[in-house]
Amino acid sequence: MxxxxxxxxxxxxxxxxxxxxxxxxxxxxxxxxxxxxxxxxxxxxxxxxxxxxxxxxxxxxxxxxxxxxxxxxxxxxxxxxxxxxxxxxxxxxxxxxxxxxxxxxxxxxxxxxxxxxxxxxxxxxxxxxxxxxxxxxxxxxxxxxxxxxxxxxxxxxxxxxxxxxxxxIRVDDRQPRHPFRTGAELLALTRATGLSVSALMLRNEALWRGEAEVRDGLLDIWAVMRESVERGLSEEGILPGGLRVRRRAAASARRLRAETGGAAHELEWVTLYAMAVNEENAAGGRVVTAPTNGAAGIIPAVLRYYLDFVPGADADGVVRFLLAASAVGMLFKENASISGAEVGCQGEVGSACSMAAGGLAEVLGGTPEQVENAAEIGIEHNLGLTCDPIGGLVQIPCIERNGMAAVKAITAARLALRGDGRHHVSLDKAIATMKQTGADMSVKYKETARGGLAVNIVEC
Incomplete structure (x- = not known):
């Protein structure tokens, strides 16, 4: 596939x-x-x-x-x-x-x-x-x-x-120039070709479209992500669905703008960016699966962190970020799952956190080994995450959870860049563990609203 x-x-x-x-x-x-x-x-x-x-x-x-x-x-x-x-x-x-x-x-x-x-x-x-x-x-x-x-x-x-x-799945069965199914194979290819993760992915995308089309398409994807952030930072009111959850991103952003010392608020902005997207998602607005809607705020938030707070950030970096993140996402899709109904929220928010961490490590100058390390840290610390939204709505805890995971992705990338890429647990092992954990997880905690917060919190 x-x-x-x-x-x-x-x-x-x-x-x-x-x-x-x-x-x-x-x-x-x-x-x-x-x-x-x-x-x-x-x-x-x-x-x-x-x-x-x-x-x-x-x-x-x-x-x-x-x-x-x-x-x-x-x-x-x-x-x-x-x-x-x-x-x-x-x-x-x-x-x-x-x-x-x-x-x-x-x-x-x-x-x-x-x-x-x-x-x-x-x-x-x-x-x-x-x-x-x-x-x-x-x-x-x-x-x-x-x-x-x-x-x-x-x-x-x-x-x-x-x-x-x-x-x-009906998909194109042609093979890209540098096919890989595991993180180990991806790293071996980067060593053999001397390419970064994003450069290798760009060559693979040539199976379907030219390089300029890939770049333009990914920037179009980013434009939709960016618009969902901006809409979420401007819209207020009550989210649909009966819980009467109040949208908080816009009001919180106004207060944050009124404060001084912007650099000290980097991670607060990241949290709000992610929450803004997921409030839009909860309202039935337009978002980008990244890799799912339930986790749609994490990658846009970390990309905004890159553009807002990293010196020298540019559109080429956005393309490289998304290419590297997609390489990580493919490993989850190929070897485990990105479905909350199948493996719990570790497959949604966990995989998105891992993807965002890998993408950020790439654009911060990380080696392929550091990118893989960042992605591994991102998923390792989301293992076992359940999917038990209250009322079956993608609101509580989903909206805040995206904010937490976006911050965690930045921490994972920064931590990996402090090392040399060598670590004890490989991304492949972490993904395999996620799959096994999902198989062992009770169906109550896999998007059925029969366990956890979904039954312990009385709906209002």
Whole structure:
């Protein structure tokens, strides 16, 4: 499986990459299959079933809304965030769905009652992954036309199940110039080529696009990240979902600006940058999976730290940061998981912290060994982190947790740069430990809202 930096960093909407972005993509994939297989015109009804973590916390994560938008032809990267709620309200009130209306530019209306045709099974799961979905289309006589089973495996990635029950990701199977599956292989390649981690990644991205296109694309990704920071630092009010969580980033930023001694407040700004993004995510705004929505604030916050507080920081550094961070992220995706429903929050916030630490070490002049060391420190001190958000919402503890992890990533990078890259625990061993820990972790602590803070804090 050949992964690109643009697979890990993709533009979507909040509040969750696995519960919002993934279901929207799956619904769009299914609707397009109906069209491609010539079944769209005959389709009179669609039934959607969400299982496992999607069923348990889907309402809090906006999964039903995402499914409806996807069936109507919307994609996460292009959907009009401001108009999305009104479109979903139209479907709910009219009980009519327009299959692929946005995608095709014309409507294929069907009757659809979200209360009965979109079912969330809170305690039933599908075999391949905790985030399972089944879509069924039938004709006017109730005869089945098409069934599709999909899994949202974290970071917006969607796996479609084959007829034999095997779940496979449809990806480009070509090999990049310098393929690697482990941190050890990545370091061996940097030694053999004399390239930095980011330079090696830039060569690999040439499998899909030219160097200038890679740079422009990553700067576009950064532009979306930067905008989510700025929006989060300006918006106030109450986040949706019933907990009545107050947005704090904007008010805290105003107070911080009024104080003196800016350099003394570096880490406070980093915390606010991360919280600003995740408040935007919780509000259903546009963010970048980095590598997931639940952890979307960490990499933008550390990048802002680099640009605001590191002398000589520039756009080339942003590109190198994101390339090095994506190399680290690929190791998690390849060898463990970035899904909170599969391994807990260590797979989301933990992997993002590791990626940010590696990216910062790269642009601060670290050797490949120091980059690997920084990434290892970042994940090592997030091992065992549970995913138990209150009310199934990506708010408590998720928003503050992004701020804490962003600071931790900076500490990890600085600590690694004080050494020479030699250390006892390799990044590969830490990732393997994360995977094992996730397997041992009770399902209560893997995005089901059945344990931890989710049950010990009374919802208000």
């Amino acid at each position: 050949a992964l690109s930096a643009f697979d890990l960093f993709s533009v979507g909407i909040g509040p969750s990459s696995s519960h919002t972005v993934g279901p929207m993509r799956a619904a769009l994939m299914f609707a397009r299959r109906l069209k491609d297989e010539g079944a769209l015109a005959a389709t009179a009804a669609v039934r959607v079933e969400l299982y496992g973590s999607l069923g348990a916390t889907g309402h809090g994560h906006g999964s039903p809304k995402a499914v409806l938008l996807g069936l109507e032809g919307h994609a996460p990267e292009t959907v009009d965030v401001a108009a999305a709620e009104a479109e979903v309200d139209r479907v709910r009130s009219s009980r009519r769905l327009r299959l692929l209306a946005t995608d095709l530019g014309e409507a294929h209306p069907i009757g659809f009652d979200p209360d009965t045709d979109l079912v969330l099974y809170r305690r039933r799961s599908l075999p391949a992954h905790a985030n399972g979905m089944v879509f069924r289309a039938s004709d006017a006589d109730g005869h089945p036309l098409l069934t599709g089973t999909y899994y949202s495996v974290g970071g917006g990635f969607v796996v479609e199940e084959d007829a034999d029950g095997t779940a496979r």
